[in-house]
Amino acid sequence: MKFYFKNILMKIILVVLTLFNFSYTYAEECGLVVHGSDMMKFDTNEIHINKNCEKFVVNLKHSGNLPVNAMGHNIVFLESNNLQKVISKINMSHGIENGFMPEMDEILFKSKMIGGGEETTLELDPNVFISGKEYIFICSFPGHFALMKGKLNI
Numbered sequence: 001m002k003f004y005f006k007n008i009l010m011k012i013i014l015v016v017l018t019l020f021n022f023s024y025t026y027a028e029e030c031g032l033v034v035h036g037s038d039m040m041k042f043d044t045n046e047i048h049i050n051k052n053c054e055k056f057v058v059n060l061k062h063s064g065n066l067p068v069n070a071m072g073h074n075i076v077f078l079e080s081n082n083l084q085k086v087i088s089k090i091n092m093s094h095g096i097e098n099g100f101m102p103e104m105d106e107i108l109f110k111s112k113m114i115g116g117g118e119e120t121t122l123e124l125d126p127n128v129f130i131s132g133k134e135y136i137f138i139c140s141f142p143g144h145f146a147l148m149k150g151k152l153n154i
Contacts (some may be wrong), residue, residue, distance in 0.1 A: 031057035036073035036139065036148065038064030038116065045150040047137060051126050060111050061119040068115030072141045074099050075111045075122065077152060080134035082106040087138070087145050099140040113141065129154045 030053035035043040043063075049056045060075050076099065078086055086106050094100050096113050108129075111122040129135055131154060139148035 029053065030055065031059070033059045033061060034075060035061050035063045036075075036114075037062075038066050038071050040071070040139075040144055040147045042075075042137075042139070042148050042150060046153060047150060048153045049124065049126050049129065051129075051131070051154060053126050056124040056126050058111070058122045058124065059119060060114065060122065062114045062116050065116040068113055068118070069096060070115075072096060072113040072115055073139050073144065073148065074113045074120075074141070075137050076101075076107060076140050077109040077124065077135060077137050078106055079108070080136050083136060083138070086140075090140055090142055090145070092142060100142055101140050108135075110140070126154070 029050045032044075032047065034047070037043075047058075058075060060073065062073050064071060076086075086101070086104060089102055089104065090100050092100060094102055099110050099113055101107065101110070109122060109124050111120050114120050129152070135152035135154065137150050137152055138145040141148075
């Protein structure tokens with residue numbers, strides 16, 4: 001009998017914890033925080049966007065200490081098959097204020113470049129992303145895209 005009540009109590013606790021976790025996930029499903037560091041890494045290599053969101057907010061935080069001109073980070077969203085075309089255009093001559101890139105139709109969304117301790121917010125329109133296509137995100141500071149990239153799931 002004692003085991004029976006203990007078993008029921010455990011099930012109730014699991015259900016309550018699951019409900020709390022669901023509420024937290026639901027509240028965060030239309031946005032997330034991504035950290036970039038002085039180690040040239042994002043803290044995630046995958047972002048999930050719910051197509052039911054009217055907008056999806058990415059808050060990029062630079063958790064390092066180096067200034068923007070030495071170790072700047074941004075986040076750029078594009079279709080996977082456009083990666084080579086986009087990275088071939090990354091050049092210091094385009095300026096840090098432009099993310100070292102020219103204006104290109106292949107760039108769907110691009111945040112501003114930030115340095116250590118800074119943060120920026122980028123709003124994405126999920127309707128821009130077409131189901132069935134593959135999308136990625138990168139940092140466009142010259143050379144960073146080799147390590148700072150990830151997959152975007154719609």
